Amino acid sequence: MGKIPQEPDISDAYDPSFVETKWQERWLVSGTNHTDLAGATKPFYALMMFPYPSAEGLHVGNLFAFTGNDIFARFQRLQGYDVFEPLGYDAFGIHSENYALKIGEHPGELIPSNIRNFRRQLERAGLMVDWRHTLSTTDPEYYKWTQWVFLQLLKQGLAYKKSAAVNWCPNDKTVLANEQVIAGACERCGAMVEQRQLEQWFFKISDYAPRLLSNLDTLDWTDSTRTAQRNWIGKSTGAEVEFKIDLDVDMSVKVFTTRPDTIFGATYLVLAPEHLLVDVVTTREEFDSVRDYRAMTAKQDLTSRKTSKEKTGVFTGSYATNPATGQPIPIWIADYVLMEYGTGAIMGVPGHDERDFEFATRYELPIVRVVAAEGHDASTPLDTAFVDNEDAVLVNSGAFDALSVEEGKRRITAMLETNQQGRGVNIYRIHDWCISRQRYWGPPIPIIYCDACGTVPVPEEDLPVLLPYVKEFKPDDSGISPLARHEEWYRVPCPKCGASARRETDVSDTFLDSAWYFLRYPSVGVDDQPFEPGMTKKWLPVTSYIGGNEHAVLHLLYSRFITMVLCDGGHLDFEEPFTKFRAHGMIVREGAKMSKSRGNVVTPDTYMEEWGADTFRTYLMFLGPFEEGGDFRDKGISGVRRFIERLWSSVKSCRSDGEPDADVMRKLHQTIRKVGEDIPRLSYNTAIAAMMEYMNVLRRGERVPHRAEVEPVVQLISPFAPHVAEELWEQLGRAESVFDSGWPGFDASLAAENTIELAVQVNGKLRGTLQVSPDITQAAALELALSEPGVSKFVTGTPRKVVFVPKRLLNIVV
RNA sequence: GCUCGGGUGGCGAAACCGGUAGACGCGAGGGACUUAAAAUCCCUUUCCCGCGAGGGAGUCCCAGUUCGAGUCUGGGCCCGAGCACCA
Numbered sequence: 047m048g049k050i051p052q053e054p055d056i057s058d059a060y061d062p063s064f065v066e067t068k069w070q071e072r073w074l075v076s077g078t079n080h081t082d083l084a085g086a087t088k089p090f091y092a093l094m095m096f097p098y099p100s101a102e103g104l105h106v107g108n109l110f111a112f113t114g115n116d117i118f119a120r121f122q123r124l125q126g127y128d129v130f131e132p133l134g135y136d137a138f139g140i141h142s143e144n145y146a147l148k149i150g151e152h153p154g155e156l157i158p159s160n161i162r163n164f165r166r167q168l169e170r171a172g173l174m175v176d177w178r179h180t181l182s183t184t185d186p187e188y189y190k191w192t193q194w195v196f197l198q199l200l201k202q203g204l205a206y207k208k209s210a211a212v213n214w215c216p217n218d219k220t221v222l223a224n225e226q227v228i229a230g231a232c233e234r235c236g237a238m239v240e241q242r243q244l245e246q247w248f249f250k251i252s253d254y255a256p257r258l259l260s261n262l263d264t265l266d267w268t269d270s271t272r273t274a275q276r277n278w279i280g281k282s283t284g285a286e287v288e289f290k291i292d293l294d295v296d297m298s299v300k301v302f303t304t305r306p307d308t309i310f311g312a313t314y315l316v317l318a319p320e321h322l323l324v325d326v327v328t329t330r331e332e333f334d335s336v337r338d339y340r341a342m343t344a345k346q347d348l349t350s351r352k353t354s355k356e357k358t359g360v361f362t363g364s365y366a367t368n369p370a371t372g373q374p375i376p377i378w379i380a381d382y383v384l385m386e387y388g389t390g391a392i393m394g395v396p397g398h399d400e401r402d403f404e405f406a407t408r409y410e411l412p413i414v415r416v417v418a419a420e421g422h423d424a425s426t427p428l429d430t431a432f433v434d435n436e437d438a439v440l441v442n443s444g445a446f447d448a449l450s451v452e453e454g455k456r457r458i459t460a461m462l463e464t465n466q467q468g469r470g471v472n473i474y475r476i477h478d479w480c481i482s483r484q485r486y487w488g489p490p491i492p493i494i495y496c497d498a499c500g501t502v503p504v505p506e507e508d509l510p511v512l513l514p515y516v517k518e519f520k521p522d523d524s525g526i527s528p529l530a531r532h533e534e535w536y537r538v539p540c541p542k543c544g545a546s547a548r549r550e551t552d553v554s555d556t557f558l559d560s561a562w563y564f565l566r567y568p569s570v571g572v573d574d575q576p577f578e579p580g581m582t583k584k585w586l587p588v589t590s591y592i593g594g595n596e597h598a599v600l601h602l603l604y605s606r607f608i609t610m611v612l613c614d615g616g617h618l619d620f621e622e623p624f625t626k627f628r629a630h631g632m633i634v635r636e637g638a639k640m641s642k643s644r645g646n647v648v649t650p651d652t653y654m655e656e657w658g659a660d661t662f663r664t665y666l667m668f669l670g671p672f673e674e675g676g677d678f679r680d681k682g683i684s685g686v687r688r689f690i691e692r693l694w695s696s697v698k699s700c701r702s703d704g705e706p707d708a709d710v711m712r713k714l715h716q717t718i719r720k721v722g723e724d725i726p727r728l729s730y731n732t733a734i735a736a737m738m739e740y741m742n743v744l745r746r747g748e749r750v751p752h753r754a755e756v757e758p759v760v761q762l763i764s765p766f767a768p769h770v771a772e773e774l775w776e777q778l779g780r781a782e783s784v785f786d787s788g789w790p791g792f793d794a795s796l797a798a799e800n801t802i803e804l805a806v807q808v809n810g811k812l813r814g815t816l817q818v819s820p821d822i823t824q825a826a827a828l829e830l831a832l833s834e835p836g837v838s839k840f841v842t843g844t845p846r847k848v849v850f851v852p853k854r855l856l857n858i859v860v
Numbered sequence: 861g862c863u864c865g866g867g868u869g870g871c872g873a874a875a876c877c878g879g880u881a882g883a884c885g886c887g888a889g890g891g892a893c894u895u896a897a898a899a900u901c902c903c904u905u906u907c908c909c910g911c912g913a914g915g916g917a918g919u920c921c922c923a924g925u926u927c928g929a930g931u932c933u934g935g936g937c938c939c940g941a942g943c944a945c946c947a
Contacts, residue, residue, distance in 0.1 A: 270864050270941095277863060277943060284947080303947060316947090357945075387946045394947095400861095401945055475946055595941080668885070669872060674865090677872055685885045688900095723876085732874065735884035742884090805880040810928040812880055836914090849927050854879050859927045 060694045062658025066769045070169060078783050079174045083568055083581060086128030091585050092119035093564055095593030099135045099160040101145055104167040106648040106678065111630045113663045114672045114728065115592040116173045120765035121725045124789040130585060131174050132567040134181035135161055139556035140218065143487035147520055153487045154515060157184055167650060172659050172768050179570045183559035188566065189489035190510035191576035192559055195608060196492060197503050198615050204250045212480065214242040219521040220484050246482040247491060247552070251607050255279050255474040258606055266626040271598045278599045280475025285459045286389065287468035289315055289366040291327060292374055299323060299366055299377065302388030302473055305398065306462065307454030309370040310443040311416035312393035313406065315377045316359065318385035319343040327377050329363025336360055336379065343381045357382045357405045369467040380405060388473055396431065403431035416442050417451060479604065481555040486519035486528040488553030496540035496547035505541050511549070527551040561604040564588050564623060582618065591624040598629060628728060631675025648678055660767035661687045667730035667766060689738050690770055693763065696744060697756045697774045706752035713743045714755060715797035718790050721762045737762055753778070758790035805855035806831045808840040824850035831856055
């Protein structure tokens with residue numbers, strides 16, 4: 047084996063920083079990355095989740111995601127689409143504000159410099175972003191329309207204000223959304239969350255629960271993302287049942303149950319301690335104990351209430367009538383019943399619910415069996431809740447005895463409906479979206495409070511309500527926004543009557559900023575409407591969306607909700623924003639999560655400096671499946687760099703005379719097919735492996751590669767390593783950008799193998815292989831196989847059976 | 861507890877519809893070139909037995925279906941993520 051006869055001239059050596067600088071400038075000058083939004087005929091909107099521009103700069107995880115999207119986008123462009131790949135910044139929010147407080151600067155000054163740094167890094171990475179359409183959520187030109195979105199919800203009756211028990215973080219001194227509370231602690235700082243009562247703005251996302259749920263079936267999303275959303279929306283099917291209170295008043299307790307079939311076993315009722323009817327049903331004798339119990343539970347924060355293992359409660363002194371049995375059952379209050387779910391009241395069926403069993407045992411309430419395994423003795427006492435509904439039937443349930451659980455649910459619900467004692471309902475776990483934040487760094491909620499006119503929306507023509515520059519923006523624990531300390535800002539005349547009024551001083555949740563940004567990108571620069579109808583019709587919904595799994599529930603759900611609302615309001619003609627969504631994986635380093643404290647954070651700048659952006663990008667995509675992430679190992683990068691250098695020298699030294707090698711060309715066309723199949727599946731790691739494999743074939747033996755053998759590879763690699771690809775494309779004498787050259791043609795006849803390896807098995811065990819024509823017959827293959835001693839020695843007598851899979855294997859069963 | 865992922869060489873990983881397990885890359889070992897080193901190039905590299913030809917075992921564990929199972933079915937163990945007193 048000799049060497050490939052090429053002593054690279056030193057001037058031909060691959061210098062990434064030269065190549066990358068050259069092409070980034072060239073792209074800028076010729077507008078290569080610009081999309082003709084108005085003139086596009088085959089629009090392809092390749093969106094990635096926009097980053098929060100942190101002071102630390104671009105994280106390798108950001109770059110992993112953006113590169114993955116960029117490859118897909120560039121590939122679609124090579125397929126002939128007009129690809130739009132915008133990128134902006136999600137720069138409002140607690141994160142920026144806390145960081146600014148920590149280092150004693152103002153976010154209004156910090157963010158622009160962070161954005162400049164991000165922009166520099168993103169350009170360095172060679173993304174095909176059309177920077178004419180960038181945006182930042184902190185720009186008044188942007189948040190003017192975030193405020194407009196709020197006003198649309200208000201107009202459509204979907205925004206309302208209420209006093210609510212909210213999660214209060216004593217450390218960040220702000221209200222948190224339910225989703226920002228992880229196991230009772232603040233998601234950001236880890237402090238234990240307390241309960242507080244505050245006036246808050248809410249969006250009625252719960253009204254949209256059925257649609258948010260049913261539309262999921264129409265989306266090209268992975269099952270895991272859709273399941274996460276389904277679980278979050280949390281649909282339960284059951285019945286609402288009214289239990290008449292045995293008092294002089296004509297009132298009843300409404301409960302929700304998923305098990306109406308067990309109503310004959312309901313031996314008591316439980317109200318949540320804060321339930322309004324508690325005042326009605328508490329008797330004089332029980333007044334003190336009920337009052338004390340309510341006071342005790344009110345003090346508890348949500349956390350200790352949800353994690354306390356012992357169930358406690360007190361009797362109210364009153365009874366209600368079980369509508370099925372006609373028997374009086376006691377009404378209790380207990381903290382295991384939550385006011386915010388269902389009706390805030392339950393029927394206790396200790397025989398068939400583990401929690402009720404525990405409670406009834408503790409307080410010696412009657413336990414009745416109403417479901418039993420078929421043929422089982424219905425009078426056997428229960429020593430645990432019986433919840434196995436497979437092949438079980440109702441017992442002790444009057445006319446409903448012997449029905450299956452499912453049939454019992456239907457028939458008993460129908461009976462309750464007939465008697466006007468209840469009805470079948472679906473209820474949802476999802477809560478309305480609290481968007482108020484008692485913070486500084488966000489868009490002010492566009493509302494004015496007037497003594498005479500009440501709550502008055504800021505007229506649309508007065509938007510934006512500018513966030514004032516205030517030096518003192520640190521929140522305190524008064525629960526009011528920092529803006530409320532700035533009278534010169536919040537004192538305004540009422541837009542209706544002109545009298546002295548005051549502004550809402552809360553700002554809105556960052557999730558609102560990001561719930562509509564994808565609508566804005568095509569219309570960046572349009573100043574009289576949030577999204578221009580023509581552009582919107584052409585470019586939306588988003589063709590392909592890529593982002594992190596951590597947003598699989600909230601951001602995606604809020605975006606879907608806002609899109610539906612805007613659709614219902616007549617502003618959009620589609621109700622689902624993201625036709626296709628894929629979540630990328632996470633990058634770890636040497637098997638461990640990257641973190642500052644571990645000191646194992648990969649700084650993209652240093653790696654791009656050392657290896658070049660092309661190598662870094664390609665390595666990130668090579669280290670594991672894009673949707674799963676991978677393990678970043680410094681040692682691994684060199685292999686990718688070697689691969690790029692081999693391609694570089696092969697192209698530099700290629701010949702145009704003579705004919706290409708048929709075997710090499712066969713492998714080339716197989717590679718074109720493989721890469722073209724892998725990229726749309728986001729199987730980038732295997733696409734790169736296929737190209738490496740091809741390079742190994744190309745460079746085998748002492749031969750100078752032919753131009754036809756290398757030129758298409760430049761196109762194949764271009765989505766991954768765009769700068770090198772452009773440089774080599776130019777070297778090959780091409781005038782246009784490689785990204786306007788189209789995807790290399792695939793010729794199936796050139797890719798076809800003329801001999802294949804056929805595996806020969808005896809009883810399923812591999813005993814040899816045959817080099818044969820792909821269309822060999824079973825008989826010919828069998829004869830050939832039996833002539834091999836390595837095979838025939840295992841075959842005694844006539845085979846009982848022969849299995850032949852064309853182009854794959856021959857299995858002889860003896 | 862429930863839901864969703866995942867478990868394959870020394871390591872990152874491939875195997876797309878049930879058909880030759882370990883492609884590709886890293887690391888390691890050996891060699892060529894070199895005064896030497898780096899770089900580059902070539903060979904070997906799942907484990908066990910064997911000088912070799914070859915044989916045996918092997919994809920977390922235990923069963924099953926099948927001519928054939930990493931892949932399908934049932935049961936179990938472990939890791940990761942999300943939800944969780946949701947009636």
